Amino acid sequence: xxxxxPAWVNVVPVTAAGNVVxxxxxxxxxxxxTLEIPGGVVEAGEAPAAAAARELGEETGYAAQAxxxxxxxxxxxxxxxxxxxxxVAEGCRRSGPPRPDRFxxxxxxxxxxxxxxxxxxxxxxxxxxxxxxxxxxGLTIAPAPR
Amino acid sequence: xxxxxPAWVNVVPVTAAGNVVxxxxxxxxxxxxTLEIPGGVVEAGEAPAAAAARELGEETGYAAQAxxxxxxxxxxxxxxxxxxxxxVAEGCRRSGPPRPDRFxxxxxxxxxxxxxxxxxxxxxxxxxxxxxxxxxxGLTIAPAPR
Numbered sequence: 167x168x169x170x171x172p173a174w175v176n177v178v179p180v181t182a183a184g185n186v187v188x189x190x191x192x193x194x195x196x197x198x199x200t201l202e203i204p205g206g207v208v209e210a211g212e213a214p215a216a217a218a219a220r221e222l223g224e225e226t227g228y229a230a231q232a233x234x235x236x237x238x239x240x241x242x243x244x245x246x247x248x249x250x251x252x253x254v255a256e257g258c259r260r261s262g263p264p265r266p267d268r269f270x271x272x273x274x275x276x277x278x279x280x281x282x283x284x285x286x287x288x289x290x291x292x293x294x295x296x297x298x299x300x301x302x303x304g305l306t307i308a309p310a311p312r
Numbered sequence: 313x314x315x316x317x318p319a320w321v322n323v324v325p326v327t328a329a330g331n332v333v334x335x336x337x338x339x340x341x342x343x344x345x346t347l348e349i350p351g352g353v354v355e356a357g358e359a360p361a362a363a364a365a366r367e368l369g370e371e372t373g374y375a376a377q378a379x380x381x382x383x384x385x386x387x388x389x390x391x392x393x394x395x396x397x398x399x400v401a402e403g404c405r406r407s408g409p410p411r412p413d414r415f416x417x418x419x420x421x422x423x424x425x426x427x428x429x430x431x432x433x434x435x436x437x438x439x440x441x442x443x444x445x446x447x448x449x450g451l452t453i454a455p456a457p458r
Contacts, residue, residue, distance in 0.1 A: 196393055239438045
């Protein structure tokens, strides 16, 4: 079985003050509220970096001074044929209200980049693709206590 | 759409000499050979840690002195309802031949843990869930050059 999927993007939005812009949203798959970064599907004919900027604006209302690529990874090469493009959005600031689509119910919050490791370690950020983005940004996650 | 999925496991196998046991296998989703760590599906009635030990043995032929949990993460909470359990297998040594199932064509290799960051940075290890496992182990991935 191969699932034919479009490309996906995830973007780590960082403000000038060193905060990460996170979104809290209900996820139907797991039936829980998760803490994530903006991301979504690359639309037909759209460049992945443009999709990252678009999702950032739609889901958070923030705009970036620069969008820089981190990596291209595989969400699930066993059964999916798509890539996930990871970006960091630098110099982010709020430019207007979020514009979520009608299926999204999103809360936007800022947390210091220095707190992200603990949020991952404690399970508050648990989405594998989001953890991958922070890892490719160079973040070290403190090992679990033995 | 929600995909009803069983729990998955991934395990980072580390030898006494500090090498990671990796597997190279053809992945039908992406139609490419990928570099990964052992993992798979938790069978009905099986504990996740037991599944990690079983997949380690089947896919690599190695056995561990200890299997230690790293984290429980979400492979894709947008559409999947399952968890991915991450483990580190310590004190691994070869105990016999790999026993892959008939759908698997696997090459087993060892690489020093100190080389893993570069393998991820250079795209040789690109599976998001595998990168997540190394991140939860505390590995720092050197940032991409600007």
